[in-house]
Amino acid sequence: MRKSIIGLTAVAMVALMGAAQAEDKKVTIGVSIPAADHGWTAGVVFHAERVAKLLMAEHPGLNVIVKTSPDAASQANAVQDLATQGLDALVILPSDPDPLVNAIKEVKDAGKFVTIVDRAPSTNDNSIRDLYVAGNNPALGQTAGEYIKAQTPDAQVVVIRGLPIPIDQQRQDGFDKGIAGSNIKVLDRQFGNWNRDDAFKVMQDFLTKHPKIDVVWTQDDDMAVGVLEAIDQAKRTDIQYVIAGAGSKDMVKKVMDGDKLIPVDVLYPPAMIGTAMALTAANFYDQIPVRGTYILDATLITKDNAKDFYFPDSPF
Amino acid sequence: MTDTTSAAPLRRSWRDIDLRAVAPFVALALLLVLGSFVNPNFLGLDNLSNVLTRSAFIAIIAVGATFVISAGGLDLSVGSMVAFVASLTIMFLNSGMIGNPFLMLVAAMLLAMGIGALCGLANGLITTVGRIEPFIATLGTMGIYRGLTTWLSQGGAITMRQPELQQLYRPVYFGKVFGVPFPLVAVALSAIVGAFVLYRTAFGRHVVAVGSNEDVARYSGIPVNRVRNVTYVIQGLCVAVACLLYIPRLGSTSATTGLMWELQAITAVVVGGTALRGGVGRIWGTICGAFILEIVGNIMLLSNFVSEYLLGAIQGAIIIIAMLVQRSLVRRS
Numbered sequence: 001m002r003k004s005i006i007g008l009t010a011v012a013m014v015a016l017m018g019a020a021q022a023e024d025k026k027v028t029i030g031v032s033i034p035a036a037d038h039g040w041t042a043g044v045v046f047h048a049e050r051v052a053k054l055l056m057a058e059h060p061g062l063n064v065i066v067k068t069s070p071d072a073a074s075q076a077n078a079v080q081d082l083a084t085q086g087l088d089a090l091v092i093l094p095s096d097p098d099p100l101v102n103a104i105k106e107v108k109d110a111g112k113f114v115t116i117v118d119r120a121p122s123t124n125d126n127s128i129r130d131l132y133v134a135g136n137n138p139a140l141g142q143t144a145g146e147y148i149k150a151q152t153p154d155a156q157v158v159v160i161r162g163l164p165i166p167i168d169q170q171r172q173d174g175f176d177k178g179i180a181g182s183n184i185k186v187l188d189r190q191f192g193n194w195n196r197d198d199a200f201k202v203m204q205d206f207l208t209k210h211p212k213i214d215v216v217w218t219q220d221d222d223m224a225v226g227v228l229e230a231i232d233q234a235k236r237t238d239i240q241y242v243i244a245g246a247g248s249k250d251m252v253k254k255v256m257d258g259d260k261l262i263p264v265d266v267l268y269p270p271a272m273i274g275t276a277m278a279l280t281a282a283n284f285y286d287q288i289p290v291r292g293t294y295i296l297d298a299t300l301i302t303k304d305n306a307k308d309f310y311f312p313d314s315p316f
Numbered sequence: 317m318t319d320t321t322s323a324a325p326l327r328r329s330w331r332d333i334d335l336r337a338v339a340p341f342v343a344l345a346l347l348l349v350l351g352s353f354v355n356p357n358f359l360g361l362d363n364l365s366n367v368l369t370r371s372a373f374i375a376i377i378a379v380g381a382t383f384v385i386s387a388g389g390l391d392l393s394v395g396s397m398v399a400f401v402a403s404l405t406i407m408f409l410n411s412g413m414i415g416n417p418f419l420m421l422v423a424a425m426l427l428a429m430g431i432g433a434l435c436g437l438a439n440g441l442i443t444t445v446g447r448i449e450p451f452i453a454t455l456g457t458m459g460i461y462r463g464l465t466t467w468l469s470q471g472g473a474i475t476m477r478q479p480e481l482q483q484l485y486r487p488v489y490f491g492k493v494f495g496v497p498f499p500l501v502a503v504a505l506s507a508i509v510g511a512f513v514l515y516r517t518a519f520g521r522h523v524v525a526v527g528s529n530e531d532v533a534r535y536s537g538i539p540v541n542r543v544r545n546v547t548y549v550i551q552g553l554c555v556a557v558a559c560l561l562y563i564p565r566l567g568s569t570s571a572t573t574g575l576m577w578e579l580q581a582i583t584a585v586v587v588g589g590t591a592l593r594g595g596v597g598r599i600w601g602t603i604c605g606a607f608i609l610e611i612v613g614n615i616m617l618l619s620n621f622v623s624e625y626l627l628g629a630i631q632g633a634i635i636i637i638a639m640l641v642q643r644s645l646v647r648r649s
């Protein structure tokens with residue numbers, strides 16, 4: 001007797017839940033991102049999980065599955081695993097886009113909605129994806145360059161680069177465009193490998209080599225940590241400010257607090273994964289056209305707008 | 317043996333100096349000359365003290381690596397171990413378990429040494445008890461320590477949070493003792509202790525004996541596995557000392573802390589005259605090797621005529637030339 005009552009209640013509950021879900025379309029979005037292996041990707045993982053929760057709370061019928069993979073090969077497997085779970089859409093930030101083209105294309109050819117984030121394959125058109133969301137690398141350099149040009153048009157600048165890869169070159173070209181037509185002199189450019197310790201070394205050597213430096217452009221928040229420490233140690237007062245980039249919580253906090261050496265930061269947000277997920281969900285629930293290319297600005301973070309970009313709980 | 321000693325009675329001349337041991341210092345001197353041509357600031361006290369202080373981490377780790385390599389072993393996990401030990405130490409410092417900041421710091425330092433010794437012991441036991449080639453065993457633990465660090469930090473950074481602790485700890489990297497940067501004092505102390513143990517104790521002789529011929533050492537009654545294990549523990553302790561200097565510099569670690577340091581440490585050991593196949597250990601040469609590595613990088617950065625894209629190639633070439641100079645000196649003797 002008791003058994004059958006429990007059985008009946010269960011049936012009733014399932015029926016009720018079914019009724020509730022019927023009001024909200026059932027959609028499954030798979031999110032495939034690289035595993036957190038440095039600050040920025042750690043931010044990507046944090047924001048993917050944060051936005052997944054927000055979206056699922058907003059749309060009861062929506063199911064978002066976030067999967068992280070350490071390299072391109074395992075990410076290809078992860079995409080296949082996601083596809084077999086019955087996806088309606090795939091949001092992917094490829095660890096290395098070109099080796100993943102086939103895996104992505106399979107999903108796309110099966111008629112699913114595909115969003116590629118940040119790292120584009122060589123043929124980046126609607127044959128492989130519906131939506132492309134990315135930050136703006138040339139603008140990241142250009143925004144920094146233009147700020148320096150506006151603030152200190154005669155500055156002597158040293159530049160710490162990342163690694164010799166295309167993204168880095170795009171940022172350098174953007175920077176050169178930003179400072180074009182001013183008296184700004186680039187004293188030196190060296191690679192800091194997007195690494196705090198290497199940036200510390202490079203900055204120490206810059207300080208030895210150049211008796212007067214006005215501005216340091218590091219394009220990366222992690223490297224700025226090493227640069228600030230090197231300047232502090234040398235007790236040099238000629239450096240007016242340091243411009244980094246990305247929008248890590250430590251640097252945004254410094255901007256918020258009005259740190260003299262870090263007056264601004266240039267945004268290249270790991271939260272862009274959230275932009276891609278929200279736009280993808282909007283495609284299913286709000287019937288608004290989202291197909292195309294969505295390039296985020298390299299926003300200049302200043303004291304006034306810093307709180308919009310500050311995530312104290314994020315690892316980055 | 318007795319013949320040669322009687323044929324050359326008590327006549328010490330420069331010929332008696334072991335050129336193999338002197339060679340790294342000659343290479344270092346040549347680099348200093350080269351550097352002074354490249355940039356007048358190179359020989360400045362500030363620059364030299366910066367560079368030597370920077371090399372302290374690798375130098376101290378390499379003292380441990382000298383023991384491991386002399387005993388015929390190899391440790392590829394040291395870079396990851398730095399990240400792992402430093403991360404755990406910072407997390408302990410952040411936990412605020414002990415109210416008194418000074419006691420807290422001392423406890424954290426002891427903890428770091430303990431973790432380092434345990435990590436080293438793990439490497440040793442896997443190679444000796446598990447009978448796995450040291451290359452593979454430490455390649456495995458390299459992944460483990462690195463992975464655990466990434467997991468602890470969730471891929472981000474682990475940063476010291478209490479400013480008063482940071483203030484108290486900072487002089488350990490940036491401070492000076494009688495005008496000498498503190499990390500250099502630590503290097504000197506590590507090297508003196510290392511040299512004493514390797515050259516003046518029975519254990520040191522056992523290390524070299526195990527490295528030159530394991531079977532002969534075993535038949536002579538040397539506990540080969542125990543000697544090997546202890547060399548890995550020494551390596552772990554050296555890594556911990558390097559961590560104690562590393563933490564106050566930036567006050568934080570990340571998933572990329574200590575990346576490739578294992579290769580730098582091994583290069584320093586080999587440039588310093590220790591044989592990679594084991595059986596010969598030269599502590600002072602190792603220290604010199606670590607200085608050479610850092611100075612090569614410094615000279616490149618200070619020069620105005622080397623493209624930033626070519627840095628790696630020229631660094632590699634200079635290291636090979638330094639080794640060739642050493643070889644030719646040794647052959648002539």
